[in-house]
Amino acid sequence: MLETKENLLYFLDNKPYINMTNICTNKCVFCVRDQKQDVQGANLWLDKDNKTTKDYLNQIINHSKEIENSKEIVFCGYGEPLIKINEVVEIAKYLKENYPHLKIRINTNGHANAIHKKNIAPLLAPYIDSISVSLNAQNEEVYNKISNPKIDNAYEEVKRFIRSCVEEKIRTTASVVDKVPNYPIDLIRCEKIARSLGANFRSRDFIPNGY
Numbered sequence: 001m002l003e004t005k006e007n008l009l010y011f012l013d014n015k016p017y018i019n020m021t022n023i024c025t026n027k028c029v030f031c032v033r034d035q036k037q038d039v040q041g042a043n044l045w046l047d048k049d050n051k052t053t054k055d056y057l058n059q060i061i062n063h064s065k066e067i068e069n070s071k072e073i074v075f076c077g078y079g080e081p082l083i084k085i086n087e088v089v090e091i092a093k094y095l096k097e098n099y100p101h102l103k104i105r106i107n108t109n110g111h112a113n114a115i116h117k118k119n120i121a122p123l124l125a126p127y128i129d130s131i132s133v134s135l136n137a138q139n140e141e142v143y144n145k146i147s148n149p150k151i152d153n154a155y156e157e158v159k160r161f162i163r164s165c166v167e168e169k170i171r172t173t174a175s176v177v178d179k180v181p182n183y184p185i186d187l188i189r190c191e192k193i194a195r196s197l198g199a200n201f202r203s204r205d206f207i208p209n210g211y
């Protein structure tokens with residue numbers, strides 16, 4: 001059943017996720033946002049994109065028992081989490097201080113340095129254990145078709161961001177979505193690019209309707 005409350009924190013298979021924003025600088029052809037309102041019943045659309053760190057900490061505190069029992073928490077929702085860089089850093093710092101066993105991951109489109117016009121990887125490094133960056137394609141032409149970015153030189157920015165995270169010694173994975181109908185990608189070339197940037201590589205198959 002679809003919940004109506006705003007889920008700043010939500011759970012998939014008992015694993016906690018943080019939903020930072022509904023704004024994104026991509027419009028990926030495989031994005032579940034255009035297909036459905038919810039992920040496993042949790043509504044991920046926010047009434048207003050004005051949530052503060054305190055709003056997030058309130059929901060985290062309300063679910064402290066579940067978080068205590070989790071191994072990892074992931075910043076990933078219906079938008080690009082690193083648009084809210086200050087809040088992400090504050091929340092991650094709180095989580096590290098209060099749940100030291102908890103691994104913290106961010107799933108990102110890799111546009112953050114371009115959005116904030118500075119290298120934000122050093123801000124993440126003290127608190128973030130791993131980061132998954134959507135490489136999405138083997139070259140700019142395919143990337144632009146799949147991701148429909150709203151920023152200039154997005155593919156180069158994504159690659160630069162991956163390298164920035166690697167340089168900060170954050171465990172970095174470049175990811176692609178395979179088997180999206182009509183958008184074939186070259187997995188071997190994508191993996192080569194990821195490795196050349198010093199990152200791990202992961203592909204997952206497209207799942208119609210998200211989850």
Ligand code: SF4
Pocket residue numbers: 024025026027028030031032033077078079080108109134
């Ligand atoms: S980067 Fe993520 S949230 Fe943004 S459009 Fe692509 S899949 Fe959706």
